[in-house]
Amino acid sequence: MMISRPRRNRYREGIRKLVRENTLTVNDLIAPLFVIDGKNQNIPVDSMPGQSRFSIDLLVKEVKELEALGIPCVSLFPALDDSLKDSMASESFNDDGLFQRAISEVKSACPDMIIMSDVAMDPYSSDGHDGIVDPKTGEILNDETLEILAKMSISQAKAGSDIIGPSDMMDGRVAYIRDALDMEGFSKTSIMSYSAKYASAFYGPFRDALDSAPKSGDKLTYQMDYANKREAVRETHMDEFEGADILMVKPGLCYLDVIAKMREHTTLPVAAYNVSGEYAMVKAAAEKGWVDGEKIMMEMLTSFKRAGSDMILTYFAKDAAKLLNS
Numbered sequence: 001m002m003i004s005r006p007r008r009n010r011y012r013e014g015i016r017k018l019v020r021e022n023t024l025t026v027n028d029l030i031a032p033l034f035v036i037d038g039k040n041q042n043i044p045v046d047s048m049p050g051q052s053r054f055s056i057d058l059l060v061k062e063v064k065e066l067e068a069l070g071i072p073c074v075s076l077f078p079a080l081d082d083s084l085k086d087s088m089a090s091e092s093f094n095d096d097g098l099f100q101r102a103i104s105e106v107k108s109a110c111p112d113m114i115i116m117s118d119v120a121m122d123p124y125s126s127d128g129h130d131g132i133v134d135p136k137t138g139e140i141l142n143d144e145t146l147e148i149l150a151k152m153s154i155s156q157a158k159a160g161s162d163i164i165g166p167s168d169m170m171d172g173r174v175a176y177i178r179d180a181l182d183m184e185g186f187s188k189t190s191i192m193s194y195s196a197k198y199a200s201a202f203y204g205p206f207r208d209a210l211d212s213a214p215k216s217g218d219k220l221t222y223q224m225d226y227a228n229k230r231e232a233v234r235e236t237h238m239d240e241f242e243g244a245d246i247l248m249v250k251p252g253l254c255y256l257d258v259i260a261k262m263r264e265h266t267t268l269p270v271a272a273y274n275v276s277g278e279y280a281m282v283k284a285a286a287e288k289g290w291v292d293g294e295k296i297m298m299e300m301l302t303s304f305k306r307a308g309s310d311m312i313l314t315y316f317a318k319d320a321a322k323l324l325n326s
């Protein structure tokens with residue numbers, strides 16, 4: 001006699017539905033989008049099939065489509081012309097800059113859409129780093145960078161951003177940005193902190209999209225060592241203490257253990273960033289016919305929920321929403 005037969009809960013679709021522990025819905029999805037200057041521009045990103053850099057007019061059109069699919073949030077990133085980049089990322093706090101115009105146009109076209117905006121120097125920096133590079137030593141200067149991040153955050157909040165997303169990994173930036181936002185009257189603007197952001201080769205296609213790869217060196221002195229997990233708990237506590245509203249783990253796929261760990265250590269919502277390289281791998285293998293891209297997408301996205309994340313930034317947002325709505 002066998003008392004326990006777990007298969008009894010698997011025999012039919014109905015019972016599988018009843019015992020299912022985690023469900024992916026469109027409410028969980030955040031769509032990252034790239035914006036470029038110009039009109040009627042849709043420039044595909046070669047290493048991210050299905051993703052493009054949009055000029056503001058087409059970006060607005062895309063956001064409307066995502067809204068119609070029920071996606072609650074978009075995360076915007078600017079791809080700037082090299083001529084606008086300098087060592088201090090000055091364009092990042094230009095209130096009339098491309099990114100600020102993009103935020104405000106999306107906001108007025110889709111007032112119900114939650115707009116998240118990235119805060120870090122790399123898309124605007126001639127050095128391609130997230131912080132200021134000391135010209136003599138090459139060091140990434142922490143405290144000097146905070147001031148620029150704060151100006152960038154205020155400029156984005158003014159343009160209409162709902163969630164500021166610091167992805168730079170400077171120490172103390174959440175508190176510094178929170179303070180700056182509050183002093184300017186933006187106490188309702190949220191911060192989703194890239195709390196455990198690892199130095200990862202999975203960002204490659206994203207850096208192609210924005211042409212934002214570091215000109216020299218790497219990001220190992222500020223992004224986390226992928227061998228570490230306890231350190232993510234430390235970052236979790238700091239960001240929570242500093243006033244973050246939502247915490248994030250990035251990348252996602254190789255870091256499900258970190259998501260689960262963060263979930264245990266905070267009562268704040270946790271987000272996973274299913275990054276560009278993870279997207280590219282699935283697309284490439286699916287194009288070759290080696291894997292079923294759609295099935296892998298759903299399995300991956302559900303695994304983020306199972307690990308304990310409340311929401312997922314993913315380039316699959318549109319495809320997954322279409323499938324979930326069908």
Ligand code: PBG
Pocket residue numbers: 118119120122130167168202203204205206207274275276277
């Ligand atoms: C920049 C930033 C990066 C990503 C989001 N914000 C790249 C990096 O840190 O080099 C990566 C996103 C992705 O790969 O999808 N601070």
